[in-house]
Amino acid sequence: xxxxxxxxxxxxxxxxxxxxxxxxxxxxxxxxxxxxxxxxxxxxxxxxxxxxxxxxxxxxxxxxxxxxxxxxxxxxxxxxxxxxxxxxxxxxxxxxxxxxxxxxxxxxxxxxxxxxxxxxxxxxxxxxxxxxxxxxxxxxxxxxxxxxxxxxxxxxxxxxxxxxxxxxxxxxxxxxxxxxxxxxxxxxxxxxxxxxxxxxxxxxxxxxxxxxxxxxxxxxxxxxxxxxxxxxxxxxxxxxxxxxxxxxxxxxxxxxxxxxxxxxxxxxxxxxxxxxxxxxxxxxxxxxxxxxxxxxxxxxxxxxxxxxxxxxxxxxxxxxxxxxxxxxxxxxxxxx
Numbered sequence: 001x002x003x004x005x006x007x008x009x010x011x012x013x014x015x016x017x018x019x020x021x022x023x024x025x026x027x028x029x030x031x032x033x034x035x036x037x038x039x040x041x042x043x044x045x046x047x048x049x050x051x052x053x054x055x056x057x058x059x060x061x062x063x064x065x066x067x068x069x070x071x072x073x074x075x076x077x078x079x080x081x082x083x084x085x086x087x088x089x090x091x092x093x094x095x096x097x098x099x100x101x102x103x104x105x106x107x108x109x110x111x112x113x114x115x116x117x118x119x120x121x122x123x124x125x126x127x128x129x130x131x132x133x134x135x136x137x138x139x140x141x142x143x144x145x146x147x148x149x150x151x152x153x154x155x156x157x158x159x160x161x162x163x164x165x166x167x168x169x170x171x172x173x174x175x176x177x178x179x180x181x182x183x184x185x186x187x188x189x190x191x192x193x194x195x196x197x198x199x200x201x202x203x204x205x206x207x208x209x210x211x212x213x214x215x216x217x218x219x220x221x222x223x224x225x226x227x228x229x230x231x232x233x234x235x236x237x238x239x240x241x242x243x244x245x246x247x248x249x250x251x252x253x254x255x256x257x258x259x260x261x262x263x264x265x266x267x268x269x270x271x272x273x274x275x276x277x278x279x280x281x282x283x284x285x286x287x288x289x290x291x292x293x294x295x296x297x298x299x300x301x302x303x304x305x306x307x308x309x310x311x312x313x314x315x316x317x318x319x320x321x322x323x324x325x326x327x328x329x330x331x332x333x334x335x336x
Contacts, residue, residue, distance in 0.1 A: 002027045002149055002180050008057040010043045017043040019204040030181040032191045035201035036298050041184040042082060042153055049079050049151050062148060078142030082153040086126045093122045099144040112140045116170060132163025152183040156190060168193055188289045202296040212288060219294055221286040223260030228253055230277040241266060260285055
């Protein structure tokens with residue numbers, strides 16, 4: 001395990017942000033944490049990164065304690081903050097040179113620009129980049145130290161669908177190189193597409209943690225089959241089948257709430273024996289959004305996860321990277 005968190009607890013004055021959270025992350029996996037605003041995911045990840053010191057419990061990252069071995073840990077991890085501010089009128093190439101100076105053996109900045117499709121922006125001012133380009137740049141800077149683990153906090157919030165998809169593919173490519181990714185998000189499709197395992201957080205606690213397939217399989221939620229029929233079906237008979245919760249007919253369309261994988265075969269055989277034709281057939285399986293709602297009673301919206309997880313000061317202990325200019329909040333903590 002490259003990350004081990006045991007009984008992590010975080011408090012801000014009257015707010016209990018993270019409550020006795022425990023989990024582990026394996027080498028080379030993409031581990032995701034999802035939750036609504038204030039669920040505690042950003043607070044938890046910032047403790048793991050070494051950006052917060054006001055916590056109790058045990059955290060080990062690559063065998064290091066992020067609170068006491070922060071300097072050594074910074075050489076082995078890369079961090080993309082939820083919000084990153086840069087100095088006015090700084091160029092992409094200037095940031096590259098700055099970050100190269102932080103490490104004894106930095107990555108090839110030009111190669112990273114090319115890999116992320118930003119080579120033509122090398123001499124551009126950062127404030128002239130699009131939102132997607134700025135996010136790509138933040139990932140590049142997080143990779144400059146050739147990290148073993150990369151932390152990504154709300155990576156694609158505010159981006160258009162194409163920019164989000166482009167960044168997803170880049171994150172996938174990191175996994176292929178053996179880099180471990182620990183990320184937070186409140187986009188269900190993002191977690192479904194990227195994450196090997198997903199932790200669902202609610203009010204500071206992890207209420208479910210597993211692979212997507214297992215989360216869906218073990219949540220006890222039914223699927224749905226909808227269709228039209230060339231003949232009238234016996235709704236009561238279908239409702240008596242194993243795993244069928246209910247069968248309804250409305251506006252000429254049947255809807256069976258059930259274990260869709262089990263019932264689809266039975267329905268097909270039933271229709272064939274009766275000489276019935278089924279049309280407009282659609283099968284729906286429960287997804288991560290359904291699982292999330294079951295465990296939390298909430299739905300997620302496109303909002304940034306900001307002050308509702310902080311103590312109201314902007315920076316909990318002078319280290320958190322949520323506000324301020326680039327030179328003060330980002331560069332300083334990456335120096336050798």
